[in-house]
Amino acid sequence: MAEVRLTGVNKFYGATQALHAVSLTIEDGEFAVFVGPSGCGKSTLLRSIAGLEEISEGSIHIGDRDVTRAAPSERDVAMVFQSYALYPHMTVRENMDFGMKVNNFPYADRNRRIAEAARILQLEPYLDRKPSQLSGGQRQRVAIGRAIVKEPKVFLFDEPLSNLDAKLRVQMRVELEALHRTLGATMIYVTHDQVEAMTMADKIVVLNAGRIEQVGPPMELYNRPANLFVAGFIGAPAMNFLDVTLADGQAMHGAEPLGPAPENTVHLGIRPEHIALRPAGQGHMAVTVLLRETLGGDAYLYVRTGTGHQLVVRAEGDTALDHGAEVGLDLPPARRHHFAADGRALNP
Template structure:
């Protein structure tokens, strides 16, 4: 497999710029996930690596080779799309065989690779079926199998699970993680779903407006987001944010002191994740709130609460909590769990 290197990649569509000075190293054998909202440039970046989009400036390297001007077919990558893109009149075996046959692989090699891909993807009993006779998850596995038989340097996935129902998405996530461990392959995966990013990635690349906001391991982004955007995007439900102000003894939200530690710069916003907010009796916490909505999910509940100034704070509580909509509660915001951000969104360190 191979390391993927991007150096100063820019992409223009006429007067509009889609990618801004993207520089990135994806290690050999890593599972990297590009994540961000719609229109952030993640699919454009993936297609640029594949060679399906030409870049305006910069350099793309795969396995130590400059492939910036190399045709897609010569980059030794395999791409799996959101749509399965299978030939409906061909069997599973024929779909996986087609690319190898066109490229002149001998019969023995083709049969061996198809058998191995079918074993890995649990498709052995379906090789003679047509795509129309398969479930959505099985069809997506065929599309992945078609990529596996190429034995490429890099696998590229463009939102491959977005057409599947919730249960199948979870199942396919597990299968892709297993596939990565078995193949020890370099994989780059695009999604707008931060849950997929957190559960699958070795490395997450968070994109926003065509720029990289942060690169890091999933828990690094969760515990130490570099910007308010990353803090709000990573985690479900999203991080709570409050407008704060400097106080004589630190940082305050209304009458509540949130931190007495000296800061590297004056923070404008404080953030805390729902799972880190503590519950107390009214008057016993730092902030009193009204509970508007309760989502009971069995093992846990989410309380959607509103402060006196109208800010919403989501709290993850025990599934058996008796608190109900219309109740009042006190909230505690542990200082060690708070994140502070400047007016421009950059992280402020204590």
């Protein structure tokens, strides 16, 4: 396995710049997730590491090798795409064998690699089946198996679970985490789904408009977002934001004082799960319930403040609060996030 190091990577498509001076190190054996909205550059960055896109400026190292201008086949990486891209007329065994056979790997070595990949991915009962006889999750495992048999230094995943239904996505997330522990491999995974990022990653790389906004472990980004963009992107449901003004060091939302805030604060953020419900007339602010979404153990209340701002509050699943109810909200000071006008976090 190997470290992946990017230094000052820029990518232009004509006059359009897709990546802006990206510098990043992914440690040997780390599971890194690139996350961000559509069009943020995460797939372009992954494809640049794979060699499928030629970078305009900068350098890419895999292990101790500079692979900036190396062909994809010379980088010792394996990529799993959103599409399974299996040969429909071949069996599972033949699909995993094809690349090795074309490259003249010894027969015994090919069989060893296929057997090991099938064991790890629990595909042994399906080796003689064709893709049409497999479920979506099994097909994706075959695509991953095709990557495993290459025994690469780095695995690259480009939104591999997007074509699966919700239940299979959860199952495959668990399987991919187990695969990472088994192989101890360096893995880079692209997704727009921040839940996948939070549950799978050792390190999350948040991208926005081709720039890295923040890099760190999932809970670091959750608890200490560097700016307004990361705060709003990491977490589900998203963080609530209130526009505030400062009066004698106090944050004011409309006429309601919310407590002390750092100098230059213009936005106050707090997550739905950190807001405490109080009876009407109590707490930091009064709100009206607009809608209740019941999810079983939890419920989400969509509420409106006196200034017309909408917030989301997590409540117990059996709450009786519903449309029209008047309630109070407590915003615990330790759970608040403060942001300046340019979006940067002001938390100490």
